[in-house]
Amino acid sequence: MSDTSLRNLLLARLPGSGLSREEQALLRGLLPAAQPRSGGRSGTVYMRSITASGWRGIGPAATVRLNPGPGLTLVAGRNGSGKSSFAEAAEMALTGDNFRWQGRTQVWKKGWRNLHEHSAPEVAVELSFDAGSDGEGAKKPVTVRRVWYGEGLEESRTVVEEAGQPTGEVVHDVIDSEQLSLYRPFLPYTQLGAVINGPLTTLHDEISRILGLELLSDADAAARARAKTLTETENAAKALTATVIQELSEVDDPRAKEAITALSGRSPDLDAVRALLQGHGAADEAHLARLRRLADLEPPDRPLIAKAVTRLRSAAAAADDARHGSAEDARQLIKLLDAALEHRRRHPDVSDCPVCGSTDLLDRSWAERTRAQVERLQTEAAEAEAAHRELVNAVREVHDLMRPAPAWLQADEPSLAALWRDLVACRTVRDPRELADRAERAEAVLGDACDQVRECARRRVTAQDGRWQPVAARLSAWLGQAEAAQAAKPVRKQVKAVRDWVRALTDELRDARFKPFADQSGQIWRLLCERSSVLLGAIGLTGVGPQRQVSLPVSVDDADAPAFGVMSQGELHSLALSLFIPRATHQDSPFGFLVIDDPVQSMDPEKVDGLAKVLDLYAQHRQVIVFTHDTRLEEAIQRLGLRATVMRVSRQTDSVVHVSSVSDPVSQALAEARAIALDPHLPPEVADRVLPSMCRLALEAAYQDTARRALREAGIGQRAIQERVTRPGPLTGLAALAMGLQGKEGRDVLDAVARDHGLWARELIQRLNQASHQAPATPLGDRVALVNRTKRLAKEVLAR
Amino acid sequence: MTTPVRSTLVLPTNDLLAAADQLLNPPGDTALSPGVRARAAATLIRLALDETLDAFWRSVSPRMTRNGRTRMICLQWYVSPSVARQWYTVWSGLSAACHYHTYDLPPTPAEVRAWHQDVSELLRLLAATTA
Numbered sequence: 001m002s003d004t005s006l007r008n009l010l011l012a013r014l015p016g017s018g019l020s021r022e023e024q025a026l027l028r029g030l031l032p033a034a035q036p037r038s039g040g041r042s043g044t045v046y047m048r049s050i051t052a053s054g055w056r057g058i059g060p061a062a063t064v065r066l067n068p069g070p071g072l073t074l075v076a077g078r079n080g081s082g083k084s085s086f087a088e089a090a091e092m093a094l095t096g097d098n099f100r101w102q103g104r105t106q107v108w109k110k111g112w113r114n115l116h117e118h119s120a121p122e123v124a125v126e127l128s129f130d131a132g133s134d135g136e137g138a139k140k141p142v143t144v145r146r147v148w149y150g151e152g153l154e155e156s157r158t159v160v161e162e163a164g165q166p167t168g169e170v171v172h173d174v175i176d177s178e179q180l181s182l183y184r185p186f187l188p189y190t191q192l193g194a195v196i197n198g199p200l201t202t203l204h205d206e207i208s209r210i211l212g213l214e215l216l217s218d219a220d221a222a223a224r225a226r227a228k229t230l231t232e233t234e235n236a237a238k239a240l241t242a243t244v245i246q247e248l249s250e251v252d253d254p255r256a257k258e259a260i261t262a263l264s265g266r267s268p269d270l271d272a273v274r275a276l277l278q279g280h281g282a283a284d285e286a287h288l289a290r291l292r293r294l295a296d297l298e299p300p301d302r303p304l305i306a307k308a309v310t311r312l313r314s315a316a317a318a319a320d321d322a323r324h325g326s327a328e329d330a331r332q333l334i335k336l337l338d339a340a341l342e343h344r345r346r347h348p349d350v351s352d353c354p355v356c357g358s359t360d361l362l363d364r365s366w367a368e369r370t371r372a373q374v375e376r377l378q379t380e381a382a383e384a385e386a387a388h389r390e391l392v393n394a395v396r397e398v399h400d401l402m403r404p405a406p407a408w409l410q411a412d413e414p415s416l417a418a419l420w421r422d423l424v425a426c427r428t429v430r431d432p433r434e435l436a437d438r439a440e441r442a443e444a445v446l447g448d449a450c451d452q453v454r455e456c457a458r459r460r461v462t463a464q465d466g467r468w469q470p471v472a473a474r475l476s477a478w479l480g481q482a483e484a485a486q487a488a489k490p491v492r493k494q495v496k497a498v499r500d501w502v503r504a505l506t507d508e509l510r511d512a513r514f515k516p517f518a519d520q521s522g523q524i525w526r527l528l529c530e531r532s533s534v535l536l537g538a539i540g541l542t543g544v545g546p547q548r549q550v551s552l553p554v555s556v557d558d559a560d561a562p563a564f565g566v567m568s569q570g571e572l573h574s575l576a577l578s579l580f581i582p583r584a585t586h587q588d589s590p591f592g593f594l595v596i597d598d599p600v601q602s603m604d605p606e607k608v609d610g611l612a613k614v615l616d617l618y619a620q621h622r623q624v625i626v627f628t629h630d631t632r633l634e635e636a637i638q639r640l641g642l643r644a645t646v647m648r649v650s651r652q653t654d655s656v657v658h659v660s661s662v663s664d665p666v667s668q669a670l671a672e673a674r675a676i677a678l679d680p681h682l683p684p685e686v687a688d689r690v691l692p693s694m695c696r697l698a699l700e701a702a703y704q705d706t707a708r709r710a711l712r713e714a715g716i717g718q719r720a721i722q723e724r725v726t727r728p729g730p731l732t733g734l735a736a737l738a739m740g741l742q743g744k745e746g747r748d749v750l751d752a753v754a755r756d757h758g759l760w761a762r763e764l765i766q767r768l769n770q771a772s773h774q775a776p777a778t779p780l781g782d783r784v785a786l787v788n789r790t791k792r793l794a795k796e797v798l799a800r
Numbered sequence: 801m802t803t804p805v806r807s808t809l810v811l812p813t814n815d816l817l818a819a820a821d822q823l824l825n826p827p828g829d830t831a832l833s834p835g836v837r838a839r840a841a842a843t844l845i846r847l848a849l850d851e852t853l854d855a856f857w858r859s860v861s862p863r864m865t866r867n868g869r870t871r872m873i874c875l876q877w878y879v880s881p882s883v884a885r886q887w888y889t890v891w892s893g894l895s896a897a898c899h900y901h902t903y904d905l906p907p908t909p910a911e912v913r914a915w916h917q918d919v920s921e922l923l924r925l926l927a928a929t930t931a
Contacts, residue, residue: 606911609889639892641885676874682865682870685861689874
């Protein structure tokens with residue numbers, strides 16, 4: 001299943017997942033971005049040929065031609081004939097690497113070059129691309145050629161050619177190397193051992209990758225990373241809390257104590273800390289506010305009071321000089337004198353005093369003198385009055401300056417408040433001198449006291465603020481962390497819920513997707529080891545993390561046993577094949593081919609039969625190419641009547657390798673028919689019954705082969721071809737496919753056969769059809785001639 | 801001389817298989833080595849298989865060829881390809897086991913036991929098709 005469809009499946013499951021809206025949004029955010037499908041040609045890849053020259057055991061260029069579609073091909077050859085060189089050439093051409101050289105020493109790596117051929121080594125694989133299920137991807141055959149230009153195995157370059165011309169593509173454009181390592185369609189003998197000897201964790205990972213659940217594991221990894229970050233945030237906050245509490249306990253400040261209380265709870269009181277940092281803490285209110293008030297206390301204005309007192313004193317002195325009484329006297333006298341002067345003005349000729357009766361006194365000079373005296377007296381009286389007024393004002397001013405203390409002072413600083421009251425008490429003093437003295441004294445005492453208190457409060461406030469500032473900075477940093485942690489907590493819970501769900505989904509899908517894999521493994525194992533006392537149970541992907549592995553439940557005679565302890569070498573190889581073949585032939589694999597090099601080694605005859613059955617089973621849908629050094633597999637295939645193309649690789653001196661076709665399904669069927677025809681002891685009635693069916697089989701094989709080729713060239717996918725070609729039906733149906741006459745009536749097809757091959761051909765088919773379906777009315781006649789005619793038609797059909 | 805031949809001929813295939821079974825699972829006090837017993841059992845099993853198939857072919861044609869491969873190829877058209885192939889596989893194995901080969905090891909009791917199973921199964925299948 002592709003990344004996209006898995007994503008769609010996950011998103012479709014989300015609404016019913018039981019996750020909250022936030023959790024669903026979180027999961028969507030965690031999904032890795034959709035990747036565009038990486039390059040590579042789509043459609044299934046089949047091999048058309050493998051060519052090598054100067055490579056390992058192969059000197060001059062030699063080619064193995066393959067049928068690019070499902071089917072079993074056996075390439076047999078003695079050890080050293082060069083057959084394995086072909087298998088390795090194919091793998092080397094496509095991967096640039098071969099299991100045989102992985103991790104080998106330099107000496108070993110030098111053995112790849114052929115000793116007899118001195119031209120540049122070269123390996124090439126011709127590939128054909130089947131149309132995918134969507135009809136896309138069918139391409140012209142492409143040759144991937146690797147040419148060595150230097151001495152080292154790495155000193156090679158690969159070219160991609162189409163119809164002999166380089167296309168400019170690199171090999172990765174044609175073959176996805178990642179998928180090559182994922183599905184491993186190349187299976188050398190040495191690797192069969194390694195797959196089991198390697199860590200089962202690796203096998204687990206590789207199979208998991210095949211199941212295509214990376215999207216889920218990626219999402220889980222992202223969720224894990226997110227959860228880790230969140231936990232770290234919370235832990236950092238916790239650690240910081242401890243540190244900050246420690247730091248706070250070393251600070252002598254009521255706010256610090258309050259902060260410790262706020263921080264020490266099971267869940268820290270963030271609001272309290274926030275208030276504290278904004279200066280609204282309760283401790284600040286009580287104690288610091290008092291200090292701040294005292295620091296800002298306004299004492300009575302000393303210069304003003306001093307000035308007022310001086311004024312009072314001088315006013316008092318001036319008033320002393322100009323007594324209030326003398327001014328009054330002067331006024332009375334002025335009145336009297338004014339009246340006398342009035343009298344003199346009205347009676348200018350009378351100079352006698354009407355009061356005392358003295359004569360000649362109230363004359364002009366008297367009048368002048370008296371006028372002057374009145375003026376003087378008036379001045380004196382005004383001065384005395386002004387002094388009096390000044391004194392009254394000066395007293396009032398001093399009284400006014402004796403302002404009371406702020407109301408809070410009594411509570412905050414009672415002694416100072418008492419001094420202040422002494423000052424205010426001066427208001428009751430009326431006597432200017434006493435007032436001046438007392439006011440001066442009281443102010444002096446109070447002013448000094450105020451200064452002292454203020455100074456002290458200021459010092460303390462400054463000191464506390466100086467210690468508090470860094471603590472406050474620390475505390476606000478803590479607050480930031482704590483807020484992040486507080487926000488992290490619910491998210492972490494969401495992440496956990498999301499992970500649980502993703503894991504459950506992963507397990508469900510993994511089990512569902514692994515089941516066919518495990519079933520296939522079990523089937524292969526049973527075919528290979530039918531008679532073994534070792535039973536393989538349902539294999540599974542178990543465990544998580546470092547414990548993850550492929551579990552291989554093995555039992556011997558109903559007793560559980562460790563797989564590797566009880567298995568023979570042949571059984572271990574069978575187990576490896578059981579794990580490898582389902583992987584290489586997985587439905588998502590783009591590789592239609594499976595190359596197995598030398599699977600028969602260390603297998604007993606039973607297992608060879610089983611292997612032949614396994615290969616035949618997979619050859620129904622895959623191009624299975626088997627290189628083998630002995631004839632046991634070939635013999636088993638023939639004995640079991642399995643259809644296969646057999647080629648033989650032989651090597652002459654100087655590494656001249658020759659590949660020849662030994663048999664194919666058509667020649668196999670013809671050979672069996674000929675054996676029947678040539679048996680002189682076969683009763684005619686049996687021969688009449690059997691031979692036509694056998695000849696028909698040979699023709700069917702020939703028509704199938706040609707039909708496959710015709711349909712392939714028409715750009716039809718292998719799956720569809722396989723379905724059409726193996727559909728049961730009359731021989732004319734297959735012939736129609738082979739001749740491009742789909743949908744035509746059997747009669748028309750037979751006419752076409754007669755036209756193309758001659759009347760005898762139509763007659764042969766009709767006769768074989770008839771004899772296959774019912775007992776022949778007439779004896780068969782010359783059996784060998786019938787086989788020969790069949791062979792002739794089969795050859796002509798194949799040559800189409 | 802004729803009597804023992806006769807008695808062998810009339811010994812039913814089931815008895816042949818039972819005798820082979822006894823050879824493969826001896827009661828305990830037997831002087832025969834496992835290898836000898838395995839080969840003897842293989843002979844008995846092959847005899848049972850041959851007799852059953854001979855009987856089958858006699859019912860088809862009295863003059864049926866003795867050629868094993870031809871018999872196999874023909875059998876698939878009279879019974880079924882899978883039975884024919886299985887018969888041929890077992891028959892080839894038994895034939896090889898019943899003769900001494902310098903290049904091959906004698907059959908193991910386990911192998912013969914497996915053939916015993918196969919033959920029993922084949923006889924059942926053949927009986928079902930001819931019935």
